[in-house]
Amino acid sequence: MALVVLVVGVGWTTDAVFWSPYTTYVRIPQVQPVPFSHQHHVDGLGIDCRYCHASVETSHDAGLPPTETCMTCHSQLWTQAPLLEPIRRSLATNTPVKWTRVNDLPDFVYFDHSIHVHKGVGCATCHGQVDQMPLTWRENTLYMKWCLDCHRAPENQIRPRAEVFNMKWRKPDGEAALGRELVAKYRVETDRLTNCSVCHH
């Protein structure tokens, strides 16, 4: 009896730890050299995702803005702000800024941004309402199980291509029909999406 309790206890604890933010980092803002606010830049200023994450449509890597990109504005705005000192120093000394990675996958997983964007997966679908984040956190666990939920039924998460970068887009009523239509239109081959080789190579 004690053994059963022990096993169940260990199992429950493991499960709890595995799904807790301690392990998943969900909704935990990470410490960064500069407390960058997506809310201010995206919602406040209206900057498109791609201004900084420039390679999201062409590469597997969405890219992080080089110091130069920050300085396109900050060489003229807030030029003396102490908060932005690491950026100015980076440009002056030609040393890159070391950000803490918020959305990360294990090294044996190969995720490609460009194909997801092309097939109608919105930024907000995986990354959450980034335009409402004063500091950046991971919105979803990014566990394989979470990825498979969509890969098995992409019609639930797909949106029109034109709306991929639109943070304000919401699923219309009757999404299921729209989803199925888009899956067919964008040639999303659902039966292939669960091949292991798609993400693991």
Add this chain to the structure above:
Amino acid sequence: MNANAPLDLERIRAQLGGARGREYWRCLEEIAETPAFEGFLRREFPTGASEWRDEFSRRHFLQIMAASFALAGLNACTKQPLEKIVPYVRQPPELTPGKPLYFATALTLGGFANGVIATSREGRPTRIEGNPDHPANLGAASVFMQASVLDLYDPDRAQAVLRAGEPSDWATFVSAMNAAMGDQQTKRGAGVRILTGSVTSPTLRAQLAALLEKFPAARWQQWEPLMRDNVREGARLAFGQIVETHYAFERADVVLALDSDFLFTHPASLRYARKFAGRRRVALPAGAGMNRLYAIEPTPTITGAMADHRLPVSSVEVEDLARALAQRLEISAEAVATPHDDWIAAVARDLRARPAASIVIAGESQPPAVHALAHFINAKLGNFGGTITFTDPIEPTPVNQLASLRDLVADMQSGAVDLLVMVEGNPVFDAPADLNFAEALARVKTCVRLGFEENETSRFCHWHIAAAHALESWSDARSFDGSVSLVQPLIEPLFEGKTMHEFIDALAQQPGRASYEIVREYWRSQGWTDFEKTWRSALDKGVVANSAAPPRAVTLAASAPPRAAVGAPPGAIGKTEIVFRADPTIWDGRFVNNAWLQELAKPITKLTWDNAALVSPALAQREKLQNGDVVELKFRGRALRAPVWIAPGQADHSVTLHVGYGRARAGRVGAGAGVNAFALRISDALWSGGGLELARTGETRELVSTQKHHSMEGRDIVRVGTFAEFKADPHFTEKHEEPRPEPADTLYHPGEFKYDGYKWGMSIDLNVCIGCNACTIACQAENNIPVVGKHQVSVGRDMQWIRVDGYFHGGLDNPEMNHQPVPCMHCENAPCELVCPVGATVHDNEGLNVQVYNRCIGTRYCSNNCPYKVRRFNFLEFNAGMTPVQKMVKNPDVTVRSRGVMEKCTYCTQRINAARIAAEIADRKIRDGEIVTACQAACPVDAIVFGDLNDPASRVAKLKDQPLDYWMLGELNTRPRTSYLAKLRNPNPEMKS
């Protein structure tokens, strides 16, 4: 191997003599059926590798493991560590993060260039592949080219400017050189000697010419241990001047190779292999002309293995055979009797029957007289202007390199050399032993070397300058056909290495010019019409347009070939001779610290991590030698101990030593590997010499060959036939087949996959495979395959995903050899998939057998079940201990596997995915030829073809429709996606062997 029962060669010979039909054997131990070998066969992993020997009972085992079992799975419960993500400060505009950049550049070997496309990932080179637009190699990449990317990240490479072994700096070196050259001014440079290898670089040539103009008494000498002196002298003998001979194998119906390994060691071998294979390939309808190759050689080579008729004779006999042939063709009146008159007569008839469509080619190891004979024979056969063309020498200043080195040594000995400047090279190690280079070098006042590594020669140098790797350099070079390639860097020199141009500039008292400026300035002076456009175009394409050397006319200098001036010394035939040859994986020793090349199984012997004295079975029988026995080789007053390897096909009285091993100072990989053939090589026996004595020492040395591993017990693995049989009945190979079960006759779930999308498959043409191993290295580079070391290879743990198996057929003394590259078969009914307890090996709906590394727990049942033995297991953490620089070579698109994980060929699934993503974004299907697997890209002969079987227009679908197409072990109903095209030979019906 030494622990095995001794081989009874007599019995083996009898066994093979009585063999009927197509019986293939892997190696001598297999035919000998030694008990040790039988035991080896019964288990895939040799004794002790995976057996539980302890006294625990199963029950006890389960008890103590119960706790582990209970917690099994928790090992995945680790928290992913937080990582840093670091963008650029200023991102280069051409760089998209995550996307590779490709640069066309060139790599040289022995001075001659081949065009490459180098892949750069985030600023670091990771892969080298051939440049399809380059005429020299037509997209192929040799093992040396591909492995050179590993050299770039070699932790043992020179990293500093050293002065007498102590770190110094470039500025100090430059001022020292200024002073030294200033002193030489009054003497007009009489004390200055410059020693380089073979040079084709127009820029370097111009720099040296300028230097020699400034210092007219200085001398430029050249030395390459695998020199082409005989080729040059042979041309001079035949034509009165040095010309370069070029061969159009695509036009040749018959080829006779006189000790010429033109498919592998010739500077244009990649191109020649492609063109030769083009005439080897047999496509329907039958009747297309397959060529015929005759080879005469003392030691088995790649070219000899491809031959339809091969004659193993001592090197010294080749000249007699060439003269006999000349006599038969009525070129000379010299009567020569040889033991092989019938053979020669048949060859002569065959050559005469194909006027202007044959090639007789002599190898660099044969004396000039043989080359001259070959020229005369070709002229008589009408080949000039058709299959054979001539150009001016490609090297701007070709010299007789032996004479050049002799002059240098004489000057050094007499104390005339104040300043010796060496550009790369290792003459202390590889100069002829009788010249005593090291001793002479000690008399030089100042010795300066630019070197990629600190080697035996560096030890004598007062200054040693770290050289930049080709991938870090601006330079230029010419290919064998004369085409000029610009060499461009992909990365700043990792260790502030200098190029040869910057180095020579320092001598010319013009330091401060970067290589980029030096090369550009030279080409600006060459009068291109639009310099910037031509420059950009040359960098883009990888070759300067229309820069191939133009053909020229030649006339024979005499009416008959030179008579045998210094023929074979009386009684030489029948005496044991030593034969020196380029090593097929480390060349002349320069690659001895390259782990990929050390571990690569040599094409015929399949030896790794060592060289050996190759002896014929007959000699081994006479001297009672076994594999691994150490013998003392005594040659003209010099001695060397070497382990013996019995090589079927070796000429009776020849003992071959491949050069380059046994280096005293080689770095952590090369240390202790092999024996030094250069210790016996003297200036009048550079390639072979009679009078060798062999004596057993009673010692043994372990030689590791991959030849016995994964043996397949005599089943129908390789199908071989003759061209005549094929013409009579294209489906003749199917007669050998065992009955194949019905597709539905299986325990697997038939129709589980419809395969109506892409259906990936691969076809490998055994008819053209030359066994060069380019595919093996390509796969190793592309897929982050680790190197395991000599001991692990000896216990069967080599990790290469594609291997080239060799199968012999025929008698012991001159068997036919057939190569078979074996990647994963990607079986539709894969035996490995059903037995994985955790579902780490699964099938995808395009036909790939997918290995998921993160699921694998290492039971190895999949490998156990694989009938082709293509799976590799990480028994140890083979990637442990890599320095940060070494890690840079890894391909980021492929997972680096840890200990305990199974891996295997994936059909380059990362490339398939990349192509699919690109196609879907462009809203189109993947085109045939868009996905080229790494092995396919590297192959010089285009033996491997990958593509979509559901596309009837694809190359691979058409190849699989050929009657020669067959599945290896198809009777097991695995339904492999990798299939083979049977090998055909084209024997001369007049000749019996």
